[in-house]
Amino acid sequence: MTLELPVRLDEHAGLPLHRQLYDQLRIAILEGRLAGGSRMPSTRALADQLGLSRNTVTSAYDQLLAEGYITARLGSGTYVCTAPPDDLFEAPRHITDFPSPPRNLPTTAMPPLSDWARRATEGKVDEMLPPGTATLPYDFRDGRPAIDHFPTDLWRRLLGRRLRSKNLAHFGYAPTNGVEALRQALTEYLRRARAVRCTPEQILIVNGSQQALDLLARVCLNPGDAVVLEEPGYLGARRAFTAQGARIVHATVDAAGLITDELDHMVAGASPKLLYVTPSHQFPTGAVLSLPRRLALLRWAREHSALVIEDDYDSEFRYAGRPVEALQGLDTSGTVVYIGTFSKVLFPSLRMGYLVLPPSLVEPVNTAKWLSDRYTATLEQQVLADFFNEGHFERHLRAMRQVYQTRHDAFVAAIDRELGDLVLPPMTGTGLHALVTLREPLPIETLVRRAAREGVGIYPAQPYYLNPPPETSLVMGYTGLNEQMIAEGMRRLGTVIRATMRETARTASAGG
Template sequence: MELAITLDNRLAESLHRQLYEELRRAILAGRLKPGERVPSTRAMADSLGVSRATVTLSYEQLIAEGYLEAAIGSGTRVCVQLPDELLQSLPVKQLKAESFSLNGSKTPAIKLSAYGNYLDDSKPLEGIDPDLPISFKTGRPALEEFPMAEWRRLLLRHCRTSSARLLDYAPDMRGEPKLRAAICNYLGRSRAVRCSADQIIIINGSQQAIDLVTKILIERGDTVAVENPGYLGARRAFLAQGAKLVPIPVDESGIVVEKLESKAASQVKSVYVTPSHQFPTGTMLPLQRRLELLKWAERRGAVIIEDDYDSEFRFGSRPIPALQGLSEGKNVIYVGTFSKVLFPSLRIGYVVVPESLARVFTRARWIADRQTPTLEQLVLADFLNEGHLERHLRRMRTLYAKRRQALIRGLKLHFEDRVDVLGENAGMHLMVRLQTDFSDEDVVLRATEVGVGLLSARIYYLNDSRAGEFVFGYGGLSERRISEGIKRLGKALR
């Protein structure tokens, strides 16, 4: 029996619980058929590299719940008849793949594609409990500071002059020309991106850009290099497409470009990077490494996916030109978003593609979801052209610099020399290394118990994760709440 089971001993969940879950899901999804024999506890333990007791515990639980049955002399099998209450309590998502209907008669299971199977089987994304009073969640801007009155005024301006054009399908799938021109101008000025408005495609946030890039450029089995640690949203998109990931380490200056020359990376065709503010470490890739990366890509004929998600927020350091600008736009796809500078539910981002790729991107965009809403695009274009974005950014830079200082002050006060703040003076989150006797899981648990949400950085690593690293998003928290949160954390870890 061939069953792909992955257990991760870094997770808080015990191994026997993980194995129980994996087997249960395989039974419910019909990948383990009714009546089918499962391996003996010894064979399963050997193949997974865990103790026999771990397997026995999971099997016993599955037998107790009616998923498996043990027959004397013929080993353990999947129950032929699954209990009704079990099927009735299934979430809708699982019902689609069932091989039994609710009344017990067999119905054909809906077969998923490789893409669907990957998504169905992947672990849920770890997040912070939204009910916690103080959440150091990453990627959340200071939403209460958004100039809503200005936005409303611009919205009304367009609604008042409502025309059929505003409501109809857009004639140009690349996005509103006025917005593309405004973005082109903004990127040239602030990020040294060199492009014409024809190379800019408006999309629904940078995650959609990553998804489209993946579909257009990556074949099943291709090798993609990713920063380690790195952004999960990109990794998952590549994996769902069937790509193999090669983790490239990140040091205090960002991705270690020379590791792209290693044997493991010899087949790499694309690399995903966050050079302006590495996610999650917060490092900034120096000019020298940027040039090395570009040289490597040119030599290799590889594509660089440059995700510039929050580099507008820099507190002191000078910006380094985007890879896209340094490369003269040849083999770099530049991705940006308004999720952090304005608000995430706006769902407007942009991708700057080499001229030769503009057509295929526009067509992929059309297949995916046609267009971004016209009204919001026009409002955003005015917001940029009338200087509101620059004004808002200036205010937010000052605000985030203060919030960042409050966080660092709190950490130094409560952890003294047991804390190391990593990364550059930029962005809306920072990664820290805490020296404590508690495991990462216990740190998160103890924080939760005092109403503080934070994430261990382990989830961002493909391998080689280090204990004691945590990511603190501070954009959405006032200085007072930041100080209070760190005070509570300090006490909880004493």
């Protein structure tokens, strides 16, 4: 017997022929063009009819049999099932339907969102990311490490070695707090390089600082609790705390970091549960918290029984003198949680960071981590432990310090040369970015659009303020561009700012 159906197979369609045949037969069954109970041609007959190998047809039939679209009756052949399985669960009938989400579903079909979800979705998550300008040649987006200098061959070798070992510890379930060798290596590094006081038991490996902030928010906060944040400050922290229902209290920042003298006035009698701070390189201003303020901050936190969250995201890179030591190392009363990340020292897509927890928080935060995702990917943790233990981490850090120092110096020189009369002197010297403030406010959307037309990516600082000031400021990263690109990008930016200033002045005088 033959199949009374048109079947069109295309060798160049990018799908194997047996898969195309399976799809077309399945759809014909679902649409009733192959009626329930009707007999299918034998695999040999259909292969002859369509000019296919018998294997191709057998493979398509096997799949249809396994999924219950056809049944085989011993000695009598293969038949279309009378109740095809998709009738039961309304799977998409056409291959082309598959990738698109169902349309016109009534919104009432959804249960209402939780209070957490409503708060979390107030404001878009992508507001945290500057507008997509990833393809611009002179992209001053912050937080971009020099990936071209990352030792990918070495990383591949270490990963390959771990993979080849077929050790169950890399492939099975693992402890929540992270791979012991990594926690041990981190403890030694943090003690030596950042003066952090810790033991491996206090360390929890997480998927980047963002997860650390989310876990702390969940463990420490109830809706309505007050949290002190720097203004301007890191959006990732603000969003994690407001999703938990926290009431945000601002702490203003100046050239010596968070102004501790104003804390009492700002909290106005409230008892804040948390205080989030970036003492080694304030985000985004670049200020370094002075020693007297560090001590005042710790005293204040102790007196208010507030937990201090120290986000130490990029202080490994300090271009004049040694990196400033961590606030956590000055604390003698277990008031500080220290957060670190590998997003800047290695690369962001690794999604790895860590918390150093005061002993009383170890168990609750580990439990929250277990509930969230059990633990961070073990294989990558093992590779990172090897990277540390074989001396590559510190070697990489030394190499990157040199690369970034050169880029930092090129950035400072280019600002001076191209924007010297247009901007206030930025705070530089640490990290991977600087806050650049124009002397004269300009319409930021126009500036961003014009710069993009010239191939330059710039990013307003405004989202980092709860109450944005009238000045126009940009958060400018310089580590993802080499010296020539920095120089040329800045030259173009200078031209764009001057043109926008002229146009703004013309419009103002025409209007006035």
